[in-house]
Amino acid sequence: MIEMVNSTGATPDQLLPLSIPVFQVLISLSERDLHGYGVIGDIRQRTDDEVVLSTSTLYGAIKRMMRDGLVEQSDLRPAPELDDERRRYYRITPFGREVAAGEARRVERLAEMIRGKQFQTRTP
């Protein structure tokens, strides 16, 4: 099997575990390309306001993700009347998808480990 690597030669596994902002951004971009504000809004909505990224945290994460080859700038632009043309959109790269899938497997394994343990709490 040929394993994917990014421009620095890192494999997806070498980038794990991901920080919460990075993983959340990857989840948001997994379905469609978004601009910064769109990413923040999507994460807020999906997590019921449990994860709220500040703009600095978001762009700090995007910067590192671009360096690691997880996301890239997208050429996609909605119709000009729908959007401000200056905005830059970001999209997930195939390597980014691999990394996100690896992180998802890691979290699932973790969830499996704690299932049925005493310290699991109820939610109303």
Add this chain to the structure above:
Amino acid sequence: MRKTPWPVRLFSAVANSVLPRGFRREFGADQRDAIADQYRNLQGRGLGPAVRFWLHETAGLLATATREYGELLQRRRRTPDRRRPDFDSPKRKPEMLNTFRKDLLYAFRMTVKTPVVTVIAIVSIALGVAANTTIFSVLNSWLLRPLPYPHADRMLVLYENNRNDPDDRELVSPANFFDWQERTSSFAVWVASSFSSRSLTGIERPQQMTVALVTPNLFAELGSDPMRGRTFAADEGGPEDAPVAVLSETTWRNQFGADPDIVGSTIMLNGEAHAVIGVMPETFDYILGTVNLWIPSTFEDQRDNRDSRYLNVTAWRGTDVPFERAQAELVALASRLEEEYPTANENWGVNVQTVREQFPGRTDTGLILVLGVVVGMALLIACANVASLLLAKTEARQKELAVRVALGAGRGRLVQQLLTESVVLALIAGGLGTVLSIWGVGGLREAIPVQIPGFFQPRLDGAVIAFSLGLSVLAGLTFGITPATQVLSSDLRGALTDGTRSGSASKRKKRLRSAFVMAEFAMALTILIAAAVLTNLVNTTIDVDPGYDSANLLTMQFTLPQYKYERAEEIAQFVDNLDRELDQLPGSRGRAFTNRLPRAFGLPQSVFTIDGQPTERSEEPRAGWLSVISAHWISPSGRAAT
């Protein structure tokens, strides 16, 4: 293209000065747009969310800046010799740190060298910071601090509501509570409670206890653990179950001397034995009030009671249910219940509120914001005073500064040095101010006359201390900037050669000082007006004629245990005896009895009808506070006798 709002521009300017050049070149414009979008979204949503947003952005900015610079430093270590791109001034970084350390040491030396100026500056700024910190502690606890309950954002407080008054909040009848619970699907969890008073006997001094009857799930849903023993099991509290009770820490300490063996012992409430199963720590705080002990109840025996409204009801909407849908479902159900039970529910709707809407009210917030502006101005006056002092001090240091320029120091370096001195001064003052605000906050807690839930009591926490220190740095920059920038325009060379200053520089300083005095005067006048308005407001409240003279008037309260005084005649007998004995007291000029003191709130209203005048269906039900009074009520005060 829409114009960027000024707070966003200001924040972006700060972000640009804090973040490394490479970062801001790449993302600066995008970041500003994203902030602007969020800012526009916040419009009309009140002060709390706006403050939270800016604090969150600031925290994110600081964390990102630290991380970015950290990465740059690491990269720099890896590439020792070559030109390092993306670094503002790579060669000077260690130098800068070294310079900063020197400035800091020098600033401390200067602070000690002129003790009088230092003490005056520190005391004035400390007082200003303490006042601001105290007021901020209230704002923090009322509007900013997250609520201490799990899923507080989904937690709703439900009231019945007289349809003629949309703001009306009445407690809920048990039958309606059960219908709400069983005939809606938007809510995941329900908690109900009611308050009553019971006599605790079998201890040295029998006492009246405020008891909360609560559904057994209360503690679990509020995520609260006992400090001793356990809380209620899910199936406790039925009419057939053995009576149990959980004590508050205060009751455990005051009434039981913090008995370590309290769990498992039996206490007598209204003559009925209850097993103590746990003690809740003082920090446990249910929003609806402070109580001495909790008893579980399913309220099943009251299932058919639709006429008495006495339950406090809290419910959590489901994870995917928006507030509007939960509210709409309950409102629709209330209308159906009104049709099904016209006698008890006629004209009764439902009022759904978030926990944040319970407290504080709009007036409280307005008042505290006015106070915030007043203390903010007081701090600005202090800053202006200290700026004047430092201006004079800088003038006296002309020679020293001139020597440093002659030895090769740039003017920018001198400004940096003087600003460091100001900030050091301000931070010392800030530390003192924070200590002073401990008393300020304590005093404020005593002074707030209304009983507010413990969680909303102002206190010094991390956020308040961070605010205090941040404010100090800001104050330092505010009062330091003018004296420091004076160095840029003054004739230092002249100071070195003949010790004189040019005429224009002297005039400029004079003008500056006059400007300070004028600004201080204007702000002092504003404070005076605000203080006068507030004092007048307080006086008007105090001067409201209650209809009686409260001078030399004493009140006391008693509750007769039901198990001892079951019949009306027994109660009347007790009151008669008490009346006679009070009459014997030397100096007593009269006495009266009532179930409700004037200007006391919080009792449920009673609905009444007038004989021969049946209430029409469309009419508002007649309701009012029922006061039972004895003969001579009011007369002891010397006003109209009954």
